[in-house]
Amino acid sequence: MEAFGECNLEWLRNFREFENGIPSHDTIVRTVSMVEPxxxxxxFVQWMKESIERVDGRIKTIAIDGKSLRGTYDKERKTCLVHMVxxxxxxxxxxxxxxKTEEKSNEITAIPELLKLLDVKGAIxxxxxxxxxxxxxxxxIDQKGDYLLTVKENQGRLNEVFNQHFNVVTLSKYDGLNYSTEEKAHGRTEKExxxxVNLSMNLLI
Known part of the structure; x- marks a missing residue:
């Protein structure tokens, strides 16, 4: 932040006088550490929402994903100390x-907390x-949004239902709306x- 301020001091003076120049690194650290996360x-969420609304209004797609932060790996525990959703x-x-979560398994509890902060109405x-x-x-659904979730073997019953009704043979004969892509990556050819498909909630549950 100090380096950014030094490089952009003239521009920053459009908003504040900065009579004594840019605050030192230590001053910035003390100030930031007092902010309640x-x-x-x-x-931040409210600011981003308002910024996007000023552009043209509505968010159509929100992707939620978890990533471990580079440089936070603990060699003794053999795990990353910081994981963000x-x-x-x-x-x-x-x-x-x-x-923030401490472990990837905590994404299940972190995602609902993140959703509470977001306005997902009308978005996927x-x-x-x-x-x-x-x-x-x-x-x-309660927040008036729609969802697109990935189903794998960790969802036993749900995965079994999908394999029964949407196996490769069935989907290859499907004549409804569909889209496919094919690309070469990591030494192999991948086709998605x-x-x-129109589904009832009874089938999914």
Whole structure:
């Protein structure tokens, strides 16, 4: 922050006088350390929401994902000390909000907390297999949003239902709305198929 301030001092003086120049590194650290993280998170989410609304209004797709921060690996524990769950506005390439967890397994509890901060009304919320939970899906619906969740073997009954009704043979014969891509990556050819299928909630539950 100090280096940024030094490089942009003239521009920053449009907002403050900075009679004594940019605060020192130590002063900035003391100031930032006094900020209450949860309150700052709420303010940040609200600021991002208002900034996007000034552009053209509505967020259509929100991707929620967890990532471990580089440089926080603990060699003794053999784990990363800082893991963040973030909400990303796809259309704008901007982070809407973040919640910190200590371990990747805690994403299940962190995602609902992050959702509480967000306005997902009218948006599609995408989450990987970690967030494929009935309570999370219901929370998105309660907040007037839609969801797109990943189903894998960790969801036993749900995965079994999908394999019964949407196996490769069935999907290859499907004549409804569908889209496929094929690309070469990591030494192999990957083909992804997406089909829009009408489902009842009774089948999913």
């Amino acid at each position: 949860d309150e700052f998170s709420v303010c 973030s909400a990303f506005a796809i259309e704008y390439g901007a982070v809407l909000g973040q919640v 919320v995408t989450i990987d297999v970690m967030g494929c939970q009935v309570k999370i899906a219901q929370q998105i 198929c997406t089909s829009l």
